[in-house]
Amino acid sequence: MTELQRHTVVLADDHAMVRQALAQILEDSREIRVVGQASDGASAIEVVEQTRPELVVLDFSMPGMHASSTIQQLLKRQPKLKILVLTVHEKIHYAVRVLEEGAHGYVVKSAAAHELLDAIRAVSQGEIYISPKVSHKVIHALRRPKRDRAGLEALSQREFDLLRLLGAGYSLSDCAAELDISISAASTYRARLLEKLNLKTTPEIIRFALENGIVG
Numbered sequence: 001m002t003e004l005q006r007h008t009v010v011l012a013d014d015h016a017m018v019r020q021a022l023a024q025i026l027e028d029s030r031e032i033r034v035v036g037q038a039s040d041g042a043s044a045i046e047v048v049e050q051t052r053p054e055l056v057v058l059d060f061s062m063p064g065m066h067a068s069s070t071i072q073q074l075l076k077r078q079p080k081l082k083i084l085v086l087t088v089h090e091k092i093h094y095a096v097r098v099l100e101e102g103a104h105g106y107v108v109k110s111a112a113a114h115e116l117l118d119a120i121r122a123v124s125q126g127e128i129y130i131s132p133k134v135s136h137k138v139i140h141a142l143r144r145p146k147r148d149r150a151g152l153e154a155l156s157q158r159e160f161d162l163l164r165l166l167g168a169g170y171s172l173s174d175c176a177a178e179l180d181i182s183i184s185a186a187s188t189y190r191a192r193l194l195e196k197l198n199l200k201t202t203p204e205i206i207r208f209a210l211e212n213g214i215v216g
Contacts, residue, residue, distance in 0.1 A: 007124050010036040010051060012044035012070075013059040013086070022057065022116065029117050041065030045073050048081065055120060058103075060087035060094060066164060068157060071101045082123045086112055089213055093152040095130060095138045097160065105129035106138070151197060152212065159193040162186060166202060167209020 009032050011019045019037050026032035036051040038044035040062045048056060056074060060067045071083055084105040085098045095106040104123045107115050108131040119129040130138050155163065158179070165175040176186040199205055208214075 006033040008033050008035045008053040010047050010053045010056045012038040014039045014062045041070035055082040057084050057086055060085050068101045071103055075102045084123055092134055092138045107131050108133050154196045159189050162189045163193050164214050166205045167214050
């Protein structure tokens with residue numbers, strides 16, 4: 001593959017050493033050219049605007065903008081952009097959520113070193129790539145109608161965003177401001193997520209968020 005044919009990639013991860021290691025792996029393949037790096041969602045959007053890559057490798061958990069919001073913003077600006085989410089989470093609700101938001105792949109970090117190049121090849125060819133560790137369960141979950149889902153899988157994106165903020169200790173009014181919604185709407189979403197998760201109080205929400213790796 002010539003230099004002009006190499007796939008162009010932006011790496012977004014808040015750990016510089018992780019970005020450097022991934023960049024080295026990809027560059028050594030001679031199939032990939034890393035054209036930019038970012039440490040959070042907002043800077044990822046900026047770097048992608050500047051470099052116009054074919055694909056973004058996006059860490060699920062970065063400071064500031066949540067992965068789902070970053071995916072939405074990236075695709076709004078560049079609908080043809082391919083997005084590969086890299087994560088430590090093996091719980092399928094994370095994969096289901098980002099794939100439904102428009103991501104093209106989901107790679108578990110524990111397998112990233114030997115999977116990432118295969119994932120980029122697949123996504124660049126128009127395929128959806130899901131780490132074998134979680135692929136069977138994720139595909140099964142995606143095929144199940146939303147009305148039949150339970151727990152975290154049943155939450156809407158807005159409910160999930162509120163869960164993340166409440167779990168991080170935000171007050172309801174702060175959540176409303178962060179999500180740009182009214183306090184009344186935030187209260188409604190809170191009531192819905194409490195019902196869907198079979199929880200009763202905000203402390204239970206915080207504990208649930210911590211135990212399920214949504215925050216912290």
